[in-house]
Amino acid sequence: MPSSTSTTSFSQNSFTIVLLFVLLISFFPGAFHYIYTLPFTFLYPRSQASDPCAPAATTITTTPPAATMSWAQKQFTLPPRSRGSYLVTDHVVSSVPEIRQYKVGLLNLFVQHTSCALSLNENWDDDVRADMSDALDRIAPEAGPKGEDLYRHSAEGSDDMPAHIKSALIGASVTIPIKDGKLATGTWQGIWYLEFRQVKHTRRVVATIQGEKA
Template sequence: MPAQQPQHRQHSTISPLTTCLLASFFLLALFPATFVSVLWFPYNYAFPAAIPRQSVTCTSPNVCSPAATMAWFQKPLTLPPKSRGSHLITPFILTSLPELRTIRTGLLHLFIQHTSCALSLNENFDPDVRADMSDALDRIVPEDKNGTGLYRHDDEGADDMPAHVKASLVGASVSVPITEGKLALGTWQGVWYLEFRDGRQQRRVLATVMGEKM
């Protein structure tokens, strides 16, 4: 019998390209973030991201300075209890808001959170002006002390509805410019709190300050 020739097994070979693809798939599965970083590295190297520049303000081609820093904040204030009348509260506002001194150019907004009192800007020197203002408003919006049915809403007394009317006539807020850390009020201007109800009331005011910091 003829001698049998030895049989040789054929071994399959993996191409380098297949090996590279398999390694890439493993890398993607195990480390997706690293894979993406490596993939984008040539693009990021060729086109680097622009570095943000600091904002500047230029008054002339050769004179520039960093742009102003803007500030916004709110602060609730509780007014000292006052009886019916018109009251000057400018000193109280300045004492309660020391932050005003940090604002170069801005605005102070004061909003009273009630419906039977008001805020206003008016005379800051002669107290007779405040007394006359209260008297004038009483004449414009009189109380129905005789119960003639002048107002429907009188749940809390004769001063109830007139207080609401006066509050709408005068207003619930004032805005005052801030210049170099100070309220830019006129020589004879002051911030008034007008109370239209009998008895000593405690009122809340919300102060909002906005502007360019020093």
């Protein structure tokens, strides 16, 4: 039969162990979780689902990098022409071969002069271009019905001020979409160069491309 001294010593040791355990949990709450889940780590080392206290798995989704936008810019000249409207689509395409490098984008053409213009219009019937030139002459004639002067500015000739008016009406630039290396113009659309001076002039055009290369 055990003595009372042994029983008391065992009780004291048990109380001390419980007290230390409580203090351990109080100061290190994560230790309880570690002790509780330790057997599952050995039983199922590769399965997170076996741990009821483990956090849910996180799925990481990667976003593909955005397409890189590219710029290109160059200057070219148009063939010298006297007053009239001219289809220059083929000349533009041959002067700006960089168009073929772009899968999608925009081509902006800007003429660096104030007495001519660029436009998008009919690409088949020549009569449309002739009619356009005639119509603009009626809108901004060089002189009045009796030959009288109509404009203050005449230092560069009687056709100069009408040319400025026509240029302001039509515009100095056009922007055309690029699709798969080609200009995405409509079936009957073409790029027009409208010259408003009587004497032939060489005109400079700045071509700017923005888009995603193929």
